[in-house]
Amino acid sequence: MSQISRRGLLKSGVAAGVLAATGLPVQAQAKRGGTLRVGLQGANTSDTWDGRTHSDIFMIAAAHGTVFDCLTEVAADGSLKGELAESWEASADAKTWTFNLRQGVTFHNGKAFGADDVIASLEMHTAEGAKSAAKPIVSAISEMKKMNDHQVQFTLESGNADFPFLMSDYHILMFPAGQIEEAIEKGIGTGLYKVENFDPGVRLVVSRVDSHYKDGTAGWFDSIEFIAINDNGARMNALMTGQVDVVNRVDFKIETLMKANPSIAIQEVTGNQHYTFPMLTGTDPFTDMNVRKALKHAIDRQEMVDKILQGHGQVGNDHPIGPANQYFHADLEQNDYDLDKAKFYMKEAGMDSINIALSASDAAFTGAVDAAQLYQSSAKGAGINIEVVQEPADGYWSNVWLKKPWCACYWSGRATEDWMFATAYESGVPWNDTGWENARFQELLLTGRAELDSGKRKDIYHEMQAIMSAEGGTVVPMYANYVQALNTKIATPDAIGNLWQMDNARMAERWWFA
């Protein structure tokens, strides 16, 4: 499967852009019909329709991608488009946002969708005692005002140019106001498909609603069956024997066998998912920027992509912004594997050799311990002696991450630069796993957040990526691809979303039977 990144599309796809701008559907050949059977890893018996609890692909695809809608949607090319919101506008300081809602939309139980539903759905995340992953997003809204039935105005505590992007978060689903409990129990949303049968951790059957505002642009299948197949072998077998049409998380070990099967196509995209080795910059020896720089030049990233990801990834450049982000700095100078540079920075730090412990466990990412050992052998030549400490997987996130001076970690990435930086690199945030404090970086972060001008934001975020890459406390060896496989009976648009796996978890809406 050819992979088309958002940037690649921008470079080569002026024509496609024109097509999109004229409103012509890019997938003109898409047609209705058939039952899609999806084999997905990532289901749990604890799954519910409550968006606040969603964290794994089964429910993300089932709720945000199939049964429910959000206010906005990240298109396959990375741009933002309206879902339940038709349009939005901001005040000059990006503090006040007015969303115009789509009219004539109904929930599966017949209730009409309007401004009250938006406000009630957002309030779910800040409800007393609620523990929602989207709480920081919603609690940044100081006031929600219903202007009329189809217009809502949000006032934010401080300007945020990415606010519409944040409204595409898969946690922030739109529920019917006043019937939220019932909607959570039965799965009542405004999506293209309504729930027929849901057995948590086992399967979900949905059928197409008769008429929908996305008619003609999405929702081609008549019905869809999501089957939870957590076992890798079983999932690949199910695809090979034709019992499901699509599977996620292809097992790299048998990927070549699958490629040999003419009725199976492998789909691979590089997104924001990346692995990291964060150092606590407040702890010696990582307080010394030269040591950090030496470490960044003592890692053979390509070797890691080849051996740990078996080629299914791209080298990282020590900042957390990925190819699925809008302002990804692709031309930033790559921190390369160069022992001379590493030795140079070691000398700058006034050292000939150094002993450092690197804590790793496969809880951080599959192959983390092996990756640490590769790092150990690649860094040896520069006088950097890495001692790999294998930590227990249980309790890794509470006992090792944020505690040990240097460890292995992963990030699934975020849809926007600000969101990613604010999660883990803003001064003082709880997940600042490098203890990163940099005045210029912090200043840029706050300026960029309230800046609406796209050109200026690009400069800001490029500079931030450059600062992190050169001085930051994290080593980002690689981006891990999303690899999924489908039967050749299934057709997809040319551009495949790379923000989440499975076409941004929206394969149910976007794909069709050829």
Add this chain to the structure above:
Amino acid sequence: MAGILKIVAQRLALGLITLFVVSIIIFVAVNLLPGDFAEAILGQGATPESVAAIREELGLDRPPVVRYLEWLGNAVRGDLGTPMSQALFSAYSGSNAGSGIGTVMEQIAPRFRNTVYLAGLSAAIAVPISITLGILTALYRNSAFDRAMNIFTLSSISSPEFFLAYILILFLAVLNPILPSLSNVNAEMSFWSSERFVKTLLPALTLTLVVTAHMMRMTRAAIINLLASPYIEMARLKGMSPMRVIVKHALPNALAPIINVVALNLAYLITGVVVVEVVFVYPGIGQLFVDSVKIRDIPVVQACCLIFAAAYILLNLTADIMSIISNPRLRHPK
């Protein structure tokens, strides 16, 4: 008859005590699992404060003895508790609104039905086959047929279940697409429907391969053991055909050990299906067990263990009673 009832009552009482001991072992073992629900569910977000908050909400911070006694008290009344996922859901949403998860019993009941169906189907295939094979191998002992059967069944019992499962998938689903490799049965398929039957066939065949050797060899050994007895020699001297000697005279006396081994294997069919269910994605209690261990949902894990233990104890009890009934010497002890 009164004697038998007394024995049954005694055995049942013993079984209950065993179950009680097992429940303590289960509780201790489950609590020894490294990590806990709060950490498993929070993943990267497991800060000490959030872990402590969830532990407190789920009552995990109380001493184990108190939790055990509470659990036992409820279990005796037939209430196996609420899955932690449900408790967590309430904690997340800040309300007790329905999540569709239900109680442990509601979660387990449909899965248990599926497992019983799979075990029943496997038994229906495996028991007649292995007893017939046992009789035939006893009849033609040391022949090429006997050797071939022994080699085949012994190698299938010696292979790990998932390996057998993959071999069957390879031959019956991939190379010759006769049966589906995905056993995703669901509540909409009626109990007797052919769809459910076909979907369950591959896991049932895998289990058949696993349990056949044990039953077949026990049957064979029990019969051969009797063939040296004087009364068998008498029957043979009368001029009876070897088949008739075995079926009419040897088999009834060999029933006790055969019933025993059959019952043990039935228990295995219920408790040992975990791997097979996972490989075939069969929504039985074994898969629920694995999923619950993964998220450290202790009430569900405990309930599954308890059901496994109860199945084992009950089937062993049945084996004992059946062998007593089939043996007049035990029925009328002097």
